[in-house]
Amino acid sequence: MNTMNHRERIITVYLFAVSLIVLYCNSILAAEAPGPQRVVSLAPSVTETLFALGFGDRLVGVTTYCDYPPEARRLPKIGGFMSPSLEAIVDKKPDVVIGVNTATDPAKAREMERLGLKVNLISVASLNDILAGIKSVARLMGSSEAGEKLVLKIERQFSQVKKRVAPAPRRSTLLVVGLRPLVAVGGKNYIDELITLAGGDNIAGNAAQPWLNLPDEYVVAKAPQVIIEAGMGSERAAPAQHWGDLKSIPAVKEERVFSYPSDKILRPGPRVGEGLEEIARMVHPECFAESKPGLKRRNGCEGSRP
Amino acid sequence: MAVKVLDRRKMIWVNGLLLALLVLSIVGCTLLGPVRLDLSQALQNIFSANPDAEILFRARLPRVLLGVAIGGGMAACGVVLQALLRNPLACPQMIGVSGGASLGGILGLIFFPHWLLPIAGGLLGEISWVPLAAFLGALLSMVLIYRFSLFHGRLHPYHLLLSGVIFNAFIGAVIIFLNSIVDFYQAQGLLFWLMGSLSTRAYLTVGFIWAYIVLGFLWLWTKGLSLNLITLGEEAAMQLGVETGALQRQIFVASSLMIGAMVSVSGMIGFVGLMIPHVMRLVVGSDHRLLLPASFLAGGIFLCWADTLARILLTPAELPVGIITAFFGGPFFIFLLYRDGAKKLAL
Amino acid sequence: MNPAIRTENLTFAYKDKSVLNGVSLSVERGEMVGVLGPNGSGKTTLLKIFSGVLRGQGEVKLNGRSIETYGKRELSRVFAMVPQESQVLFPYTVAEIVLMGRASYHSPLALEGKRDLEVARASLELTDSLPFSDRYLHELSGGEKQRVIIARALAQEPQILLLDEPSAFLDLKHQVQVFQIIRRLNRERGLTIVAALHDLNLAALFFPRLVMLRDGRIYRDGSPREVLTEKTIDEVYGIRVRVEKDPSGEKPQLFICPSP
Numbered sequence: 055m056n057t058m059n060h061r062e063r064i065i066t067v068y069l070f071a072v073s074l075i076v077l078y079c080n081s082i083l084a085a086e087a088p089g090p091q092r093v094v095s096l097a098p099s100v101t102e103t104l105f106a107l108g109f110g111d112r113l114v115g116v117t118t119y120c121d122y123p124p125e126a127r128r129l130p131k132i133g134g135f136m137s138p139s140l141e142a143i144v145d146k147k148p149d150v151v152i153g154v155n156t157a158t159d160p161a162k163a164r165e166m167e168r169l170g171l172k173v174n175l176i177s178v179a180s181l182n183d184i185l186a187g188i189k190s191v192a193r194l195m196g197s198s199e200a201g202e203k204l205v206l207k208i209e210r211q212f213s214q215v216k217k218r219v220a221p222a223p224r225r226s227t228l229l230v231v232g233l234r235p236l237v238a239v240g241g242k243n244y245i246d247e248l249i250t251l252a253g254g255d256n257i258a259g260n261a262a263q264p265w266l267n268l269p270d271e272y273v274v275a276k277a278p279q280v281i282i283e284a285g286m287g288s289e290r291a292a293p294a295q296h297w298g299d300l301k302s303i304p305a306v307k308e309e310r311v312f313s314y315p316s317d318k319i320l321r322p323g324p325r326v327g328e329g330l331e332e333i334a335r336m337v338h339p340e341c342f343a344e345s346k347p348g349l350k351r352r353n354g355c356e357g358s359r360p
Numbered sequence: 361m362a363v364k365v366l367d368r369r370k371m372i373w374v375n376g377l378l379l380a381l382l383v384l385s386i387v388g389c390t391l392l393g394p395v396r397l398d399l400s401q402a403l404q405n406i407f408s409a410n411p412d413a414e415i416l417f418r419a420r421l422p423r424v425l426l427g428v429a430i431g432g433g434m435a436a437c438g439v440v441l442q443a444l445l446r447n448p449l450a451c452p453q454m455i456g457v458s459g460g461a462s463l464g465g466i467l468g469l470i471f472f473p474h475w476l477l478p479i480a481g482g483l484l485g486e487i488s489w490v491p492l493a494a495f496l497g498a499l500l501s502m503v504l505i506y507r508f509s510l511f512h513g514r515l516h517p518y519h520l521l522l523s524g525v526i527f528n529a530f531i532g533a534v535i536i537f538l539n540s541i542v543d544f545y546q547a548q549g550l551l552f553w554l555m556g557s558l559s560t561r562a563y564l565t566v567g568f569i570w571a572y573i574v575l576g577f578l579w580l581w582t583k584g585l586s587l588n589l590i591t592l593g594e595e596a597a598m599q600l601g602v603e604t605g606a607l608q609r610q611i612f613v614a615s616s617l618m619i620g621a622m623v624s625v626s627g628m629i630g631f632v633g634l635m636i637p638h639v640m641r642l643v644v645g646s647d648h649r650l651l652l653p654a655s656f657l658a659g660g661i662f663l664c665w666a667d668t669l670a671r672i673l674l675t676p677a678e679l680p681v682g683i684i685t686a687f688f689g690g691p692f693f694i695f696l697l698y699r700d701g702a703k704k705l706a707l
Numbered sequence: 708m709n710p711a712i713r714t715e716n717l718t719f720a721y722k723d724k725s726v727l728n729g730v731s732l733s734v735e736r737g738e739m740v741g742v743l744g745p746n747g748s749g750k751t752t753l754l755k756i757f758s759g760v761l762r763g764q765g766e767v768k769l770n771g772r773s774i775e776t777y778g779k780r781e782l783s784r785v786f787a788m789v790p791q792e793s794q795v796l797f798p799y800t801v802a803e804i805v806l807m808g809r810a811s812y813h814s815p816l817a818l819e820g821k822r823d824l825e826v827a828r829a830s831l832e833l834t835d836s837l838p839f840s841d842r843y844l845h846e847l848s849g850g851e852k853q854r855v856i857i858a859r860a861l862a863q864e865p866q867i868l869l870l871d872e873p874s875a876f877l878d879l880k881h882q883v884q885v886f887q888i889i890r891r892l893n894r895e896r897g898l899t900i901v902a903a904l905h906d907l908n909l910a911a912l913f914f915p916r917l918v919m920l921r922d923g924r925i926y927r928d929g930s931p932r933e934v935l936t937e938k939t940i941d942e943v944y945g946i947r948v949r950v951e952k953d954p955s956g957e958k959p960q961l962f963i964c965p966s967p
Contacts, residue, residue: 134540134541136540136541136547137540137541231548232548232549234490234549234552235548235549235551235552235557235559236559237548240677258676260676261676261677263677265548266676266677266678267548267557267559267677267678267679267680268676268677268678269393269394269419269559269671269676269678270418270419270559270561271393271394271395271415271419271420271671272394272395272675272676272678274395274411274414274415274418274419275395275396275411275415277411299418299561300414300418300419300561301409301414302409302410302411302413302414303411307409365802365803365806365819365824366803366818366819367818368818371818446796448796448797582815582816583815584815585810585815585816586815588799588803588807588810589807589810591796591797592793592794592796592804592807593790593793593794595755595760595788595790596788596790596793598758598759598760598779599758599759599760599783599786599787599788600783600807600808600810600811600863601779601780601782601783601784601810601811602779602810603778603779641797641798645798645800645803646797646798646799646803647799647803649818
């Protein structure tokens with residue numbers, strides 16, 4: 055340092071300071087924009103996603119059906135699921151409006167955009183879509199990291215369930231959301247994928263429609279081993295009541311008819327992983343039996359019968 | 361007299377033929393479906409838990425029988441209403457009672473009294489609550505329309521028709537409103553009411569409806585002669601000996617009750633009541649003493665096959681039967697019209 | 708002997724408008740009466756009250772019994788009405804239409820019997836309608852249709868035949884034909900006839916008794932010569948006519964004298 059003359063010392067300090075400043079600016083630029091502060095959600099699954107990502111405090115408007123987490127119930131309401139009030143939305147002055155493309159049709163979205171709102175619709179047609187949707191919402195909110203983390207958590211839940219039911223043979227399953235008329239989950243439906251992941255085989259999975267009315271004779275002929283009634287609201291009758299007279303159906307014979315109104319199964323949001331576990335517990339209860347104390351833990355499903 | 365009049369022979373032949381066709385249709389429609397049926401298996405072990413037997417006797421047969429009853433009932437009510445309202449375009453959907461039944465059913469679906477279940481248990485379970493609510497809706501609307509159309513103790517066809525149409529429009533608006541506020545899953549139930557479905561496994565319901573409709577039809581059949589006369593005009597009918605005031609009231613109440621019961625159980629199945637009477641008029645003539653039973657039987661045959669198509673067309677999905685009746689009924693009717701001329705149908 | 712029809716101070720009002728104001732009329736069995744008067748004088752209303760379609764205030768007696776004691780079915784065996792026009796809603800054949808006249812003679816649950824068919828046939832023959840008994844009513848001309856309706860009325864085997872302007876939509880030939888049939892029925896069978904008429908000349912030629920209505924009251928009641936005077940026509944119809952005799956010299960005929 056003694057050899058450096060006074061001029062060289064100043065240049066070194068100067069260069070050092072400049073590189074510090076450059077590095078600092080880079081890191082600022084590399085960090086993302088803070089993201090929208092006021093968000094309106096048009097669907098319960100979107101609301102759940104926003105809360106799960108940690109952005110629940112930025113919600114200024116939700117639908118009347120948004121009831122999870124409990125804090126969501128206290129948020130101001132902007133209307134129903136299929137029919138949100140445009141006025142209420144505009145009134146909240148959101149930075150962005152997030153919905154699902156099955157509830158909000160493009161025409162409605164265009165209307166909102168014409169009113170000056172920024173609208174973002176995500177698809178929930180398949181599990182991939184749901185996960186991609188979570189990521190895109192996270193990105194939109196300014197934190198891709200949170201999105202990646204949440205998706206990873208869900209994927210872990212998926213693989214855990216998959217592992218548990220792997221030893222058991224597939225069980226033919228019927229999942230209905232309505233009894234009168236009988237509305238079943240068909241193909242091209244994320245719930246169909248959940249059933250497959252849970253070790254089941256959707257008897258209406260080959261259908262082209264995601265939801266369909268099934269005639270009773272089809273159910274009898276396909277002889278499902280598990281029937282899950284996941285509908286909401288008025289369909290809370292005792293499960294055996296509706297199917298009681300069709301004793302040839304294995305699900306009825308072996309008492310594997312579950313009436314389980316559940317948002318976890320029916321909402322294409324961050325709880326699908328938990329929903330998958332619920333379905334798996336119904337399709338393969340033997341794979342979730344707690345082992346008896348004192349016995350070595352068996353790696354497999356207890357006495358699985360096909 | 362060498363002129364064409366209704367005589368015993370014609371009555372027996374026409375009705376006998378149609379009855380035979382009906383029986384064949386019942387058998388045929390029970391054997392047909394989206395699923396292959398092993399008949400021998402089905403017939404061998406009827407009472408054991410045998411899938412073929414269950415498909416035949418529990419899934420298909422009740423539906424087919426219900427279709428026959430409802431098709432027949434709708435057609436008979438169509439004949440009777442066309443005479444009562446003196447309008448060839450009258451049909452069961454038009455007098456507002458079916459709208460009231462639909463609304464009652466939908467409200468029953470939405471506001472299902474969960475608290476009632478533990479009290480009434482199985483009897484008033486979900487299965488019977490909704491049809492009951494629908495029937496109540498039908499009764500209420502019948503009373504409303506009756507009061508609205510009553511002038512000087514007489515039910516004027518013009519007012520009946522008008523109030524029915526207005527009532528239906530109002531109900532339609534309410535239903536659309538409800539559709540916009542219910543969730544996705546309840547919206548499916550709404551569709552059922554608007555398009556109809558014969559899906560049932562309850563022999564009790566089918567039996568009850570059969571008894572109800574057959575009795576209603578038989579009563580209407582006894583009024584066949586008076587129905588002929590009333591189409592000549594109210595005054596002409598009076599001058600030919602008909603107590604028109606009483607007849608109009610009785611027919612309105614009887615057909616309303618029948619329609620209310622039918623819609624309560626199977627939703628709104630349209631076109632049968634409009635089309636079958638006209639088709640049968642072309643085939644057997646306008647004398648109601650033959651037209652009524654012929655339409656009753658033909659309506660049963662038609663709906664039976666329509667429901668079979670509803671089951672088969674878009675396997676594994678099941679279409680609402682109301683779509684089938686409209687889809688096939690409409691063009692067929694136009695074809696007939698074109699062929700035999702509008703004159704013969706007095707249109 | 709009780710007169711066939713007898714009314715005592717018959718009044719009828721439609722909403723606020725008074726149509727009949729105290730009509731007292733007596734028609735004997737076998738009479739042939741023509742009811743005249745301008746539109747709105749109450750002709751049609753009178754016939755409707757007789758046939759039980761409308762109910763007025765005041766007494767109406769039929770064969771000595773109040774008309775209110777008759778049920779519709781019984782009444783239709785006494786009165787038969789031929790209205791001005793008949794609506795055709797559904798396609799019925801002529802035979803079916805005429806047989807409907809027999810509705811009160813057999814049980815509603817039974818089909819027509821032999822006697823019903825005979826009476827219908829005879830009625831068709833009488834009105835020259837037998838040739839088109841297989842055709843549909845809406846296919847016929849106005850005159851043919853009218854004859855069929857008369858046949859239906861005759862099939863009711865009534866004691867009293869009411870006709871509301873039976874020649875209103877007919878051409879001259881058929882007008883005369885209809886009146887000739889009516890006159891024959893009256894002379895050969897003793898059928899009591901009450902007809903609302905608008906053609907004064909034809910009324911004068913065929914009807915032995917005329918009743919002239921004005922503003923819901925009987926203005927004149929008597930033979931054509933008594934009723935059809937120049938003064939009466941002027942006061943009731945408001946037109947000037949000249950009354951002359953017909954070629955046979957017995958009946959009056961009117962010649963219209965329009966103002967120049």
